[in-house]
Every structure is written in structure tokens, then in C-alpha cells.
Amino acid sequence: MAAAAAAAEGAGADPPATCPGGADSGNVSQSHSSASGLGEPEDEDAWEASLGATAAAYSAYLLADRSLFSEQIESLDKSLEDLLTRVDEFVGMLDMIRSDSSQVVNESIPQIYTKATEMRQIYRKIDKLEAFVKMIGNSVAGLEERVIKAETDLGAFPSTFKKILHTISMPSFLNILL
Numbered sequence: 001m002a003a004a005a006a007a008a009e010g011a012g013a014d015p016p017a018t019c020p021g022g023a024d025s026g027n028v029s030q031s032h033s034s035a036s037g038l039g040e041p042e043d044e045d046a047w048e049a050s051l052g053a054t055a056a057a058y059s060a061y062l063l064a065d066r067s068l069f070s071e072q073i074e075s076l077d078k079s080l081e082d083l084l085t086r087v088d089e090f091v092g093m094l095d096m097i098r099s100d101s102s103q104v105v106n107e108s109i110p111q112i113y114t115k116a117t118e119m120r121q122i123y124r125k126i127d128k129l130e131a132f133v134k135m136i137g138n139s140v141a142g143l144e145e146r147v148i149k150a151e152t153d154l155g156a157f158p159s160t161f162k163k164i165l166h167t168i169s170m171p172s173f174l175n176i177l178l
Helices: 002-010 041-062 070-154 159-167 172-177
Strands: none
């Protein structure tokens, strides 16, 4: 403490006050000594040079010597390049999927909706056609029952009439049509 008081006296500042019993008063000296870090611009240049040298020493300490780990660094570098390539491919696929999805949403879904509407009309026509075919089938079945009943009631068509009808010659122009 005596050295600090002597340095303060040499700089032209008041010596620090002491408390009774030799205890420190807690007051901080306001002198601009070289120990306080505030000084001439030449000291700042030295301080910056010292700071730069310290930073270089710490960085050299923290950074590993690349020559000792060159194979491992190259392997890691290659693995990272492969990983980046795969990530780029994946992002490309995602972009392609997004564009395909928007194309489906914007173009295909309206087309599908239009076709579905058209198909509903076709389904209605098919349903009507099935009902018509069923009606005709019922009518044919009823007519067939009547023919069978008439044949049983009146007897079979006489074979003589069949022979006569088969022997009648048709004009040649009718044969072409049949």
C-alpha cells in the first residue's frame, strides 16, 4: 500500500486517507497513473499490440494443428459434403412435391370434380336403362307365358303349315336382306 501511496504522491495526487486503526476507508484514488490503464496514446498502441499478441496466442492454443489431423479432417469434410448433397437433393424433392401438390390442388381437383359431375349424369342414365331393361324383361316373360298357355290351349302349330311355309320360295332380293 505504501508503494501505491508513493506512486500517487509522485503523480501529484493526494495520498489516500486511512481510517483509524489502519483500516482502509474504501475510497478509490482518482489519479491517472500508469497502473490505472489510462495514459498516453503511446500506451494505447502498446496495449493494442499486447492484446493482439494475446489473442493470437489463445487462437493458436485453441486451434488444433491441421497437419496432425489432416486425414480425419478430410474424412469429415467429405462426409459433410455428402450430407450437404443429400440435403440439397431432399430439398429439391420437397420443392417438387410442393409444386406437384399445388398442381393437383389447382388443376387436377377441379378436373376430377367436373368428371365426377359428368359421371353422375351417366350413372343416372345407366340406372334408367337398367329399369327399362328390367321392364322389357318382365314384359317378355309375361308374353312368353301367354304364348306357352296359348300353345297348350290351342295345340301346337300344325306341322303341315310349317312344311308349307318352309317350301315357299322367297324372292332373291329378300334373301340378300336376311
